[in-house]
Amino acid sequence: MTGALLPISTAREATALARRLLGQRPWVVAGCAAMFAVEGMAGLVAPFMLGRIVDVVVDGGSASAITIAVLWIVGAAIVGGLATFLSVALLARTAEPALADLRETVVERALELEATQLESSGSGDLLSRVGDDVRLVTESFTEVIPLLVNSVVAVVFTAVGLFALDWRLGIAGLGAVPFYVLALRWYLPRSGPYYRREREANGERAEALLTGIHASRTLRAYGIAGRHQELTTAASWRSAQLAIDVFRLQTRFYGRNNRAELIGLLLILGTGFALVDADQVTVGAVTAAALLFHRLFNPVGAIVGLFDEVQSVGASLVRLVGVAQLPPPVPVHDPQRPADGHLVVRGLHHEYVEGRPAVDEVSLDVAPGHRVAVVGASGAGKTTLGAAIAGRLAPTRGTVLLGEVPLARVDGSGRQPVAIVSQEVHVFAGSVRDNLTLAAPSASDADLSSALAAVGAWASVQALPDGLATMVGDGALTLTPALAQQLALARVLLADPHVVVLDEATAEAGSAGARSLELAALAVSADRTSVTIAHRLTQAVTADEIVVMDAGRVVERGSHDELVAAGGRYAELWAAWSSG
């Protein structure tokens, strides 16, 4: 199903974009960095002063020396606390606006995607980018990144601290680094595939559970509920087993971290022993070094533990940047306003697969305000023709003119040229009002109610719990298919385009709803050029012209009476339809 996926940026492009976004607020970034530095330095004071106290005790110094050292620690506690507060707050002020810019650009580009591009990459890819990826990056910026930055700061300043105590102690501390690196190099290549498999298994598990919930009636009716339960159990255990395997791997990784901790500690104590023995450093300095290093266990553990998460944030980020970097749509060159709703299709030809035309040299001429009905069996090319007229599809060749202006040159800033409603119904999550104002942001409630009345839905909307303010769509009230499609048709009235294409806009509503939808469709095409694609021939009877398609070609055209009298393909369809 999925052809070419949407682009993914390189790490370099992602970094460049991040730098550009962050660069918009240089002073906040600088302030944030400064606060992290203060925090790191303040963190060194306590171990240093504890070492000083040890020295005071070893040398039999004065009690006031201990008090002074303690006061230093208290001072550092206050400065460090303040710096911590400011660094976290400033980090948010740095990162959050940049993040908001990024996700808004991503959604903007996503909404601008050409329909053809969307078809070829499948909506799943885009959906997971504007959904899961944005969420992952956003949440990690508020949870993971501060922890990571803090840990890195702690590690860097501890290393600095070790070197400040004595360069040899510093080198001893660095001796642990190769072992941490080894642990990571052992772990990361092994964990990556596991995580991917675990995500897939979780996806399958969710799919199995959801199918069971959605389709429980069908599963029970056909006696396959028990089998589906077995399937669900198997999927659930597969994902549990993978989680257990991943965890086993993690614990082996933690064991390797413990090894690195031990080696570092032994190196520092051993080096300290030798240095004290040679009178190069004091016992207090060795104590401070050991305490500094011990204090590092948690931040280092956090960094290596976060490596997975950082990797997956990185993977999401390049997917987001890939979308953000898509070129914005090219503005129309020399835009022109169509004079009227005169629709002309000339020699339209489209091949999805080369050599197999879906629409084969079709021409139409629809006078302003007229209604054309396109009929024919499934696969006759009706939908492709509708998509080309609506500008959703760049045809292999041929032109579509609106009011003498080629569709691609129509000035988009004015009245919308062509609207299309298909049988694909979507109720947008939000209020009924939100659903309608998508087409006309400035419409008043009076406009909305008259549009709803025109499509015969005003009474139904008034009957909803909160009328226009009723929350509908995903996670809220589910509307009947008929009412959902009436909302879609009301949107067309509000958008008030020159031309409307109705592609099976009345199918799937069930027999009881179909008639009210047909009336709504008529209301939408009143005083407007319209192309109606229909299975139900009722919609054809009253059309100004009927176009019968077969295998991509127009095989007949004329009024209902003419075509019935001609006794051709349409007459055959009509006989089947009306005889019953």
Place this chain on the structure above:
Amino acid sequence: MTNQPHPATPGGLVRRTLRRQRRGLAGAIAFITLWQVCEAAVPVLIGVVIDHAVATGDVERLLLWGVVLCVHFTVLSLAYRFGSRIGFRAGQEESHLLRTEVSAHVLSPRGARLDRLPGDVLAVATGDADMVAEVIDQVVYTVAGIAGLLVSAVVLATIDPFIAVVVLVGVPLVLVCTQVLAPRLAHRAHERQEAIGRATGLATDLVRGLRPLKGIGGERTAHDRYRRQSREAMGASIAAARWEGLLYGVTHTLSVAFLAVVALVAGKRALDGDLTIGELVAVVGLAQFVAEPMGMIAYLVAKLARSRASARRIVGLLAAPPLVEVGSSAATGPAGLTFESVSEGSLRAVSIEVGPGETVAIVAEDPSDAGSLMHLLRGEGTPTAGRVLVAGVPLTELTIEESQRLLVVAEHHVDLFEGTLHSNIDPASRIDEARFGAVLAASAAVDLPDDPVTVNGMTLSGGQRQRLGLARALAADPPVLVLHDPTTAVDAVTEQRIAEGIDDVRRADGATLVVTSSPALLARADRVVHLVDGEVVAVGTHAELATGEAYRAAVLR
């Protein structure tokens, strides 16, 4: 599917979790406690090495304590490895059991009357099941944390009782002070989550509806909406970060200041000769360490509340009553379907009779009439007056096995499953090749591509899905079959073929009820029942009824 009753209370559910994972629980507690004690001992050991080796310059001691440190780290590492693995496995097993219990309840033969949206049920089966299973970890780490605290207290008390009191009173005080801020932070963090969730939800919803959205040129308005939500999420994140920073800052200041107090007391004692250097290091190290188990316990107590809330949701879902009403009778008569002056919902005294080998069609002009009919036929309710009889027995008095054997209701909405064309049409593999071919032909589905079917049949068109659903209903070949609007998404010629096909397949001895307004189907029915405003206004053949104006208006379009 378990026969055991589900726990009735959240506490009961949590207790059952602990009971059935008791072996894993015990093993994990043993190892994790050992690990905690080892962690507590690390600063003590550092102090010992400094005291006995670094300060004295004794090489043998250095080597000896170096070996001890190695052994210690090995024990620490292995104890965590095995303890956490045992606990994790128990947790995974438990959440798996809870998840399958929820799923089994939803899929139980009589169904479950759920008052939640599907996504919500999924969240209960995944997130809430995981959260309840976390109780195991919570118990393990709380016990281990307490053990770590006790060991620290004992060590501190042996070094210096006064310092032990300072540490064991001071640390909880520091924790309590920082906890004052925690609820406010939790509140802000919750707001941030909500705002991010709203923004993400809006974006995915817009992309799902992208084609209809582009159809009316609503992209700009949609993006403006998203921008507003995104800015709201940004504001909430910055506000939450401020509180987070405040909490971290205060925690940092208090814990370091407390360390200063301990250092002051211990330093002076060491100066007086009451403490050795090693003991001084151990005291300072332990003072830092005890904050960990204490913080952990406070965190776990907070999480226990969340686990209980999840347990409440699971218990509530498992308590959902069955959807289908059943009795204990078996069929007594020939397999027909009878409505005996039934009133229910919008229906008023409706009588319909479908005998074996007969096909009866119902024209219901009002969707709520069709809705009431389907509600009764699914066995999800009994009529307020009259009876719905299947094979001579009220539908809701049949056993579930009997009603499933006798009656299949094919819904207008067709659910498809991942698999093949064949596995969707004949899911229980009951029919042979010849019958399969006949069913395909009858549903005008011979031309359907034999490609893998994806979940919900996403790759199929509406008409293809509908024909597949019809083929499945015909393949099931029940004595009584109900079809709800089986041909709304197919063209007139195909509809005609389907009408003939249904007739061929069902004519022998099946009783068939079709709710439809398609003339092609109506013309093939033995009788047509015309329902208006919940009442039967006419019964007869399509040709007979077609002379009436109201009927013509309803079906001849």
